[in-house]
Amino acid sequence: MKRLFLGLFGLMMIFSLLLGLFSSGTDQIKVTILYDNYVYAEGTKSDWGYACLIEGIEKTILFDTGTKGEILMHNMRQLDVDPQKVEMVVISHEHGDHTGGLPAFFRENSDVSVYHPASFSEKFVQGVKMAGAISIPVDEPVKLCEGVFSTGEMKGGPIEEQSLILETSQGLVVITGCSHQGIVNIVRKARAMSDKNIHIVFGGFHLLQHSDEAVNQIIAQFKEMGVVKCGATHCTGDKQIALFEKAYGPNFVQMGVGRVLAFPK
Ligand SMILES: [Zn+2]
Numbered sequence: 293m294k295r296l297f298l299g300l301f302g303l304m305m306i307f308s309l310l311l312g313l314f315s316s317g318t319d320q321i322k323v324t325i326l327y328d329n330y331v332y333a334e335g336t337k338s339d340w341g342y343a344c345l346i347e348g349i350e351k352t353i354l355f356d357t358g359t360k361g362e363i364l365m366h367n368m369r370q371l372d373v374d375p376q377k378v379e380m381v382v383i384s385h386e387h388g389d390h391t392g393g394l395p396a397f398f399r400e401n402s403d404v405s406v407y408h409p410a411s412f413s414e415k416f417v418q419g420v421k422m423a424g425a426i427s428i429p430v431d432e433p434v435k436l437c438e439g440v441f442s443t444g445e446m447k448g449g450p451i452e453e454q455s456l457i458l459e460t461s462q463g464l465v466v467i468t469g470c471s472h473q474g475i476v477n478i479v480r481k482a483r484a485m486s487d488k489n490i491h492i493v494f495g496g497f498h499l500l501q502h503s504d505e506a507v508n509q510i511i512a513q514f515k516e517m518g519v520v521k522c523g524a525t526h527c528t529g530d531k532q533i534a535l536f537e538k539a540y541g542p543n544f545v546q547m548g549v550g551r552v553l554a555f556p557k
């Protein structure tokens with residue numbers, strides 16, 4: 293009897309230890325860059341496109357899927373990311389460098405809801421449904437799950453686009469796809485949706501055609517809006533990224549495939 297009691301006690305101790313380990317892993321929001329024009333971690337592949345994974349919140353989210361399925365899957369494997377863990381997919385806009393990896397992802401896991409701007413083509417929506425996933429059009433700004441918001445479908449640029457906003461104890465984390473609606477407009481929108489400060493903005497800023505002067509103006513607006521850190525990447529442009537890096541100094545966060553960012557909840 294005593295031995296049984298000790299055995300049970302031991303089991304309980306192991307269980308609570310495991311529980312402790314598990315819960316300590318969830319007090320942070322973790323973002324892993326899976327697809328980008330630049331490499332950060334050795335063994336991953338870069339390519340024109342963007343995708344990242346968000347973990348440690350209510351739902352595990354895949355934001356965008358890059359261009360080529362085989363590169364997305366290679367980077368996932370390389371970074372120990374299990375596609376089966378993804379519960380929600382959010383697509384910023386209907387350009388191939390953000391939607392291209394979706395069919396390959398669906399072959400691994402189609403038990404997901406796909407949040408996309410409401411203006412997406414019927415072809416895209418049908419593709420999602422045919423794969424067995426759920427298509428959820430996004431129009432207005434919306435809460436996607438606990439602590440995660442979409443700017444809603446922003447219009448007026450060359451293509452409708454949504455960006456992702458995470459609420460953390462450090463402030464808002466704004467993740468962009470290509471920023472076709474203008475990176476400053478996106479940050480402004482995020483600010484209008486919350487009274488929290490902007491901790492960091494990262495993703496593609498789409499400034500390839502912008503002169504140094506125009507980029508510096510955007511940086512000045514970033515600072516005015518209180519953007520503490522930034523990580524310009526993907527379609528921002530090498531020269532333009534260098535300007536952000538110079539202006540933000542230690543608060544510039546280098547991106548690239550394999551970069552992992554952690555934010556306290
Ligand atoms: Zn893009």
Ligand SMILES: [Zn+2]
Nearest residue numbers: 385387470472
């Ligand atoms: Zn685009």
